[in-house]
Structure formats: C-alpha cells, structure tokens
Amino acid sequence: MKSLKDAYMDALLSLAGTRPDLFFLDAGVGAACGNRFGREYPERCMNVSAAEQNMVLTAAGMALAGRCVYAGAYSSFLVGRAYEQIRSSVALPKLSVHFASFHAGLTAGEEGATRQMLEDISLTRNFPGMAIFMPSDYTSARALLCKAADLEGPSYTRLGRSERPLIYAPGDSSFRVGGGRILREGDQITLCACGIMVKEALKAAEVLDQQDISAEVIDCYCLSPFPARLVLASLQRTGCCATAEEHFLPGGLFEIVAGLAAREYPVPVQPVGVKSGFGQSGSTEDLREYYGLTAAQIVSAAVLAWTMRRR
Amino acid sequence: MDAVLLEELANRAMNVRRDVVSMIGVARSGYVASSLSAADVLVWLYGAVLSIRPEEPLWEGRDRFVFDKASASPALYAVLAERGFFGRDALWGYRRMGSTLQAFADSRRTPGVDASCGSLGMGPGVSFGLAAALRDMEPAARVFCFVGENELSEGAVWEVVTDENARRLGNLTLIVDRNGLRVSGAGESPDPLEGRFKAFSWAVARADGHDMRALDAALASLPSDRARVLIAATTGGKGIPSLERNPSANFLLDRQTTDDLLKELEGGGR
Structure with a gap:
C-alpha cells in the first residue's frame, strides 16, 4: 500500500x-x-x-x-x-x-x-x-x-x-500521454476503469469469469488525450462495455467511452460512477459502498451491457 | 529626464492618442477614455523605463511588462507600433477576425506582449511568478505590471499583495492607473489605496500620471529591497475635454463621433 x-x-x-x-x-x-x-x-x-x-x-x-x-x-x-x-x-x-x-x-x-x-x-x-x-x-x-x-x-x-495497493510492478515506467493499459485480456466485455476503480474492475473481472463472461480490463489512466484506438479495438472484439470511475457521470470516463462508441462503433456502454449527488463525511470504504463504487456494481453493469449486446 | 527626451515623449503621446481614437473608430468598439488615461504612462514606460529590444521582442534580458488593464489595450498597441514591434498598418485590424491585435492583448499573437490579459486582475499574480523566476538572472530582469482600478476589485490581486514571498521581490513594480472612474476614494487625501499596500509592506509612491518627469522621480524614489507600487493619478479621457467631462460615454464610436473626438484632440490635447 x-x-x-x-x-x-x-x-x-x-x-x-x-x-x-x-x-x-x-x-x-x-x-x-x-x-x-x-x-x-x-x-x-x-x-x-x-x-x-x-x-x-x-x-x-x-x-x-x-x-x-x-x-x-x-x-x-x-x-x-x-x-x-x-x-x-x-x-x-x-x-x-x-x-x-x-x-x-x-x-x-x-x-x-x-x-x-x-x-x-x-x-x-x-x-x-x-x-x-x-x-x-x-x-x-x-x-x-x-x-x-x-x-x-x-x-x-x-x-x-x-x-x-500497487497495480503495477515498482519501477514500471511504460506509461504514456494518450495511453491506457490492458491489464487483463478477455473477449466478451470491455471494462474501462480509471483511478481507484481499476482495482475494483479487476475484482469484477474475476467474478464475471466465474459466470463464464470473459472480461477485458483496461486502465484508462490518461483521460485526455484519450487512448481511443486501444479502447475501440477492444470494443470491436467484445461488443459491449462497462465503465467505472470515481467521478460524477457527466463529463467523465463514461461519457468519453460512450461518445467514442457512438461515433465509431456503436455498442452498449453501462456506467458505474457517482449518480446520487454530492458526497458527505464518512470513511472512504463506507462512502464507496453507499455511492456504488464497488466491484459488485461493476459486475451488475457489465452483465446489463452484456445482455444488451447485438448477437 | 532631459528636455529633449521630454519633448519627444510628449510628441509620441500625442501620436498615440490620435491612433487610439482612430483604431477604436475603425473597429467601431473599444474603450477610449480608459486608453487615454493610460497613454502617457505607457509612452513613458516604453520610452524611458523599460529595457527592451523592439527588433528582438523575446530577448532574454528584457524587462517584462505585464499589461493587465485590458480595456486600455488600444493604447498599448499604439505604443508598441510606435516603438517598432510591428507596423502601424496592423492597428487598423484591431478587433477584426484573424488580427494580431485582439480586443485584449494576447501574448501568442502580438509581438512585444509578454503576458495575455482580458480576464481582470490576473496580471499581478503572473508578475509575481515572473519576478520570482527572473530574480536570480544576470542582469536581473525587472517586472512591471500595469493595472487599472477595475483590476484592483479582483480578489486574486490581494492574494498577491498579502503574500509574504511577493512582498520581498524588489524587481516587481505595480503601476496603478488611478483615474477615479471605478474605485471609490480615488479623490480622497490621503488615497486609501496607498494605505492598503503599505499595510502589507509594499513600497508606495504617487505621481501625476500625465507628468512624465514626475513619474520618473516617483519611480526613482522607490526602494529596491521590496515590492513596489507606483500610483499614477490620471484623468479618464485625458486630452479630449468632452471625454474628460464624461469618460463613461466611450465604447461605440460612429464616424462622426470619431472625427469630432480627433478634432477636439488636435485642438486641446496639448
């Protein structure tokens, strides 16, 4: 830590x-x-x-x-x-x-x-x-x-x-402006996450794997310029997407990915983010549960996007 | 300041005033009274104070001039053209699309502009950063920041004035165009503005902003061991009697008004 x-x-x-x-x-x-x-x-x-x-x-x-x-x-x-x-x-x-x-x-x-x-x-x-x-x-x-x-x-x-917790090995420096990183490969749903939600997305991918849904997890660490080609290539493989961010939904990762999909390759995109207004005092863990920033919420969003995909 | 230079600068100031009215007349919008109150201070700075090279606007050893009194941009442009930073023809493109001369001075478009303005009251903070970064240069570059009264209403200005790092910068000088158009107390004696700066240990001097000899003496009187303020007492619309009487009537000029103002300037401007 x-x-x-x-x-x-x-x-x-x-x-x-x-x-x-x-x-x-x-x-x-x-x-x-x-x-x-x-x-x-x-x-x-x-x-x-x-x-x-x-x-x-x-x-x-x-x-x-x-x-x-x-x-x-x-x-x-x-x-x-x-x-x-x-x-x-x-x-x-x-x-x-x-x-x-x-x-x-x-x-x-x-x-x-x-x-x-x-x-x-x-x-x-x-x-x-x-x-x-x-x-x-x-x-x-x-x-x-x-x-x-x-x-x-x-x-x-x-x-x-x-x-x-560390996501990357100490000393790893292969991050770039306009980049993202595929942390886990999968071909049935793309999970785009950033910040603290990357760890949650990795946990969600484990759960989805047990349900025979193979999830690809992308750490979208650079939100502008956005790693559009990396994410787009993944959407083309999987055909559906869930996003996860510690941010209000307007203007954040969800809207970036949904806009990209709408312009280039329309697929269902379901968000996990803060939807119920401003925060309040509390421990980070309690707040994350209350505002729905958890691996369980990512699993739900992913399953919803997966059922909405075109077959 | 010798008499020859004084005469030369007075001539330049007259030319600048003429250009200001013409530019705003051609553009059909702009702040005449604000530009005219600033004209003499700007001519004096560019003619007798700032160490600059018009043929090499980005010369590293130059004094930096942060122009924050955005509404007086036409006066700055006229002075820069007069000093040869760009051709006078550019003046007639003021406020037009694609022009090097935007409504408010833009460092990325106009040669000789060290920092952009337009958003009021940002100049003093930018000047603080410039002065702190340039303090250790050889020879030490000085930073001058020009503000009007509107700018002094912005809170960000006072974050700088009260900052203990800023007040130690002897290479930082704030020049206030005190034309009494906005801030109450401009006519009071002593000027309450002086006390506000003094309370935070800035060195303060005051001069008639249309008397270049007095401006020179006031600047020379300021110590260089801390941040300094020169309050230039000015008159809005200076040089055009009808504007001096009613300086707020000055944004949109039609051709007839422009001609009338130019005639008035020629008749009573000196």
Missing part, C-alpha cells in the same frame, strides 16, 4: 536532479515544500498557502519565464476556485504548468462534500491541449508525473488521498 502523495514527492525528487528548470508550488498541501523535497531543494519550491488563484497565476508567470512548474493543491479549490485562472493564464497560452490535485473524489472521505471533488475531470477535460491523468496506483502516478515534465503544454493529474 502506497499513497499517491508519496508518488508526487518521489517524482519531484527524481526529476529535480536532471531538470534545473523545474519549480514547485504548493497551496498549503505540504506535498512538496513541507517535506523531504523542501529540505533538499528549498530554493526550488514555494508555498503560497491557501491562495489557489495566486498559486496558479504565479505558476503561469514562472512558466512564461521559461520554468517548468508543478503546482499542487486540494482539488476543489484548485479546479473549482481557480478555474478561471487555469483557463485564462495557463490553458489558453498552453504553458508548461502541471497541476497535482489532492483530496479529490470520495477518497477525501471524512473531509466531506466540499473537499470531495467529483467533477474535476469534467471541468479540466474541456481545456484544449491539457493532458489529464487519473492514475490508479503509486507506480503509474509516479511515472505519469515524470512524463508530464516533457509536455509542451499543461497537465492535470488527479491524486486521491488514501493509500492504495
């Missing part, structure tokens, strides 16, 4: 040595400045405290001066409060600013509804030219955060709060 906050700090530490142009900003999260990174590179990081608009604008200014900037903040306040700063000062001029979004989704748990950002992908995906990552574990998060440094435009990486 490892946290994605550690992946962020470790990615920064591994980048700092080779990239003297990198700079790290922190809006009171303590993800870079207050820990080991800040002690080793005090001149390369700055904490502007809880002033997200200021952090985004400062990052834009530094990028205009030729720096590659990483900026970390709590998801709601970064994407919500500073949305227009991201839009006008970073996305529009396509600056190399890489946002790390903490406490997003139900993993914010006891912190409650204001912190449980469930619409961040919907909002950030609309920015032309911004890469959007939702990694499932420490290994992929660290690798994607390192890849971001080579991008010519901005990126947004959703990092949740809780510790997570």
Whole structure:
C-alpha cells in the first residue's frame, strides 16, 4: 500500500536532479515544500498557502519565464476556485504548468462534500491541449508525473488521498500521454476503469469469469488525450462495455467511452460512477459502498451491457 | 529626464492618442477614455523605463511588462507600433477576425506582449511568478505590471499583495492607473489605496500620471529591497475635454463621433 502523495514527492525528487528548470508550488498541501523535497531543494519550491488563484497565476508567470512548474493543491479549490485562472493564464497560452490535485473524489472521505471533488475531470477535460491523468496506483502516478515534465503544454493529474495497493510492478515506467493499459485480456466485455476503480474492475473481472463472461480490463489512466484506438479495438472484439470511475457521470470516463462508441462503433456502454449527488463525511470504504463504487456494481453493469449486446 | 527626451515623449503621446481614437473608430468598439488615461504612462514606460529590444521582442534580458488593464489595450498597441514591434498598418485590424491585435492583448499573437490579459486582475499574480523566476538572472530582469482600478476589485490581486514571498521581490513594480472612474476614494487625501499596500509592506509612491518627469522621480524614489507600487493619478479621457467631462460615454464610436473626438484632440490635447 502506497499513497499517491508519496508518488508526487518521489517524482519531484527524481526529476529535480536532471531538470534545473523545474519549480514547485504548493497551496498549503505540504506535498512538496513541507517535506523531504523542501529540505533538499528549498530554493526550488514555494508555498503560497491557501491562495489557489495566486498559486496558479504565479505558476503561469514562472512558466512564461521559461520554468517548468508543478503546482499542487486540494482539488476543489484548485479546479473549482481557480478555474478561471487555469483557463485564462495557463490553458489558453498552453504553458508548461502541471497541476497535482489532492483530496479529490470520495477518497477525501471524512473531509466531506466540499473537499470531495467529483467533477474535476469534467471541468479540466474541456481545456484544449491539457493532458489529464487519473492514475490508479503509486507506480503509474509516479511515472505519469515524470512524463508530464516533457509536455509542451499543461497537465492535470488527479491524486486521491488514501493509500492504495500497487497495480503495477515498482519501477514500471511504460506509461504514456494518450495511453491506457490492458491489464487483463478477455473477449466478451470491455471494462474501462480509471483511478481507484481499476482495482475494483479487476475484482469484477474475476467474478464475471466465474459466470463464464470473459472480461477485458483496461486502465484508462490518461483521460485526455484519450487512448481511443486501444479502447475501440477492444470494443470491436467484445461488443459491449462497462465503465467505472470515481467521478460524477457527466463529463467523465463514461461519457468519453460512450461518445467514442457512438461515433465509431456503436455498442452498449453501462456506467458505474457517482449518480446520487454530492458526497458527505464518512470513511472512504463506507462512502464507496453507499455511492456504488464497488466491484459488485461493476459486475451488475457489465452483465446489463452484456445482455444488451447485438448477437 | 532631459528636455529633449521630454519633448519627444510628449510628441509620441500625442501620436498615440490620435491612433487610439482612430483604431477604436475603425473597429467601431473599444474603450477610449480608459486608453487615454493610460497613454502617457505607457509612452513613458516604453520610452524611458523599460529595457527592451523592439527588433528582438523575446530577448532574454528584457524587462517584462505585464499589461493587465485590458480595456486600455488600444493604447498599448499604439505604443508598441510606435516603438517598432510591428507596423502601424496592423492597428487598423484591431478587433477584426484573424488580427494580431485582439480586443485584449494576447501574448501568442502580438509581438512585444509578454503576458495575455482580458480576464481582470490576473496580471499581478503572473508578475509575481515572473519576478520570482527572473530574480536570480544576470542582469536581473525587472517586472512591471500595469493595472487599472477595475483590476484592483479582483480578489486574486490581494492574494498577491498579502503574500509574504511577493512582498520581498524588489524587481516587481505595480503601476496603478488611478483615474477615479471605478474605485471609490480615488479623490480622497490621503488615497486609501496607498494605505492598503503599505499595510502589507509594499513600497508606495504617487505621481501625476500625465507628468512624465514626475513619474520618473516617483519611480526613482522607490526602494529596491521590496515590492513596489507606483500610483499614477490620471484623468479618464485625458486630452479630449468632452471625454474628460464624461469618460463613461466611450465604447461605440460612429464616424462622426470619431472625427469630432480627433478634432477636439488636435485642438486641446496639448
């Protein structure tokens, strides 16, 4: 079990040595400045405290001066409060600013509804030219955060709060912008998942296997640009799909996959995501049960899509 | 500032005012009064303050100028054309589709524009980042940010002013076009705006924004060990008496109004 906050700090530490142009900003999260990174590179990081608009604008200014900037903040306040700063000062001029979004989704748990950002992908995906990552574990998060440094435009990486099991072997770095990964091959249904739901999709595939439905599981860690060809090829093999995301249904993975299918290869697509409004305080496990973000829900959605497929 | 330069800059300012009214007249929309209150400060900055190379707009050692008073973009464009960043012909394409001169200055389209504007009050934050990143350069590049009163209503500006890292940046100067069109208290003495900056340890100076010698002296009086603010007291519509009296009537210009304003400018602008 490892946290994605550690992946962020470790990615920064591994980048700092080779990239003297990198700079790290922190809006009171303590993800870079207050820990080991800040002690080793005090001149390369700055904490502007809880002033997200200021952090985004400062990052834009530094990028205009030729720096590659990483900026970390709590998801709601970064994407919500500073949305227009991201839009006008970073996305529009396509600056190399890489946002790390903490406490997003139900993993914010006891912190409650204001912190449980469930619409961040919907909002950030609309920015032309911004890469959007939702990694499932420490290994992929660290690798994607390192890849971001080579991008010519901005990126947004959703990092949740809780510790997570490893999906990928430590050191695996074969993740790319616009990529996804087939974690389990199957030919009767495609399960597209991202973030914490990847682990659930793998569990669901085991259950489906016992019912003689062979499921292919794809980790859609890059939501923009979306790995369309990889997913499309799978839909053409299986003829039906279920999606699973820790996000509201509008604007998230479900709509990406359903839109892709509608345009290119119409097949039934059934969603698992947060459907019943804003969250509330509680343990992440309780919230996931209550809001239906479980392997059992993925099995139900998969069976429904499977029965709807054309034969 | 010597008398020859002063005379030269006064001539440039007159040309800039003429271009501003003509551009907005041709485009049929734009903010005349706001552009005219800013004209002298911009001519002074580009003529006597900023270290820049118009033939090499992205020269690394240049001072950065973050223009945040979006409504005065025509004045910036006229000054940039006057300094040779691009040909004057471009001015007549202002606000037209495909133009290098958008309604509000866009760094990706217009040579000489270091940061885009249009969304009010983002310039000071961007300037903070620029100044922090450029502080250690040799020679240290300075960052100047130009804001109007509308911009100062935005909360994001005050996140910068209160930031303890920002206030230590001696290479960061905020210039306020204080024309009294929006913010209450502009006519009060002492100006409450000065106290707001001083309360957060910024160095503050004040000058008549249409007197370049006074602007020069005020800038020179500011210490360089912390972030600085120069409040330029200006008049909306400066140079055109009817606009000075009623600066809010200035967005849409028909041909007759444009001609009338130009005549007034020639008659009483100096």
